[in-house]
Amino acid sequence: MPINNLYSMSDLAIAKEIGQRIEQLRLEANISQETIAEELGITTKTYRNLKNGKTKFELLIGVLRVLNSLELVERFIPESTFSPIELMKLKGKQRQRASRQTTLDSESLKANTEQSPW
Secondary structure, eight states: OOOOOGGOOOHHHHHHHHHHHHHHHHHHHTHHHHHHHHHHTTOOHHHHHHHTOOOHHHHHHHHHHHHTTTTTHHHHSSOOOOOOHHHHHHTTOOOOSSOOOSSHHHHHHHHHHHHOOO
């Protein structure tokens, strides 16, 4: 069932929804919580935490691997590519980091630090 408005949901609510969807995949695959926990080397309590939206990415990926559903990662956050025009501008340079956003320009910052008694 699609979620109507993700932006109105809290982060925990979204995490719980993902956990419930993974639980549904587990049930459809007819795999017990104990089997998944054993294959990943975790306790069933840790698996239940995943179901409730309290987990790490590594565990989430591990469960998807056990359920043979890793292709869902690609649909979760598909790879993003630059437009052909942007690629031409980059001319082979791959972007490594985002540009820094500043609220003060460097001259204002310098003037403020020179006036400070510290």
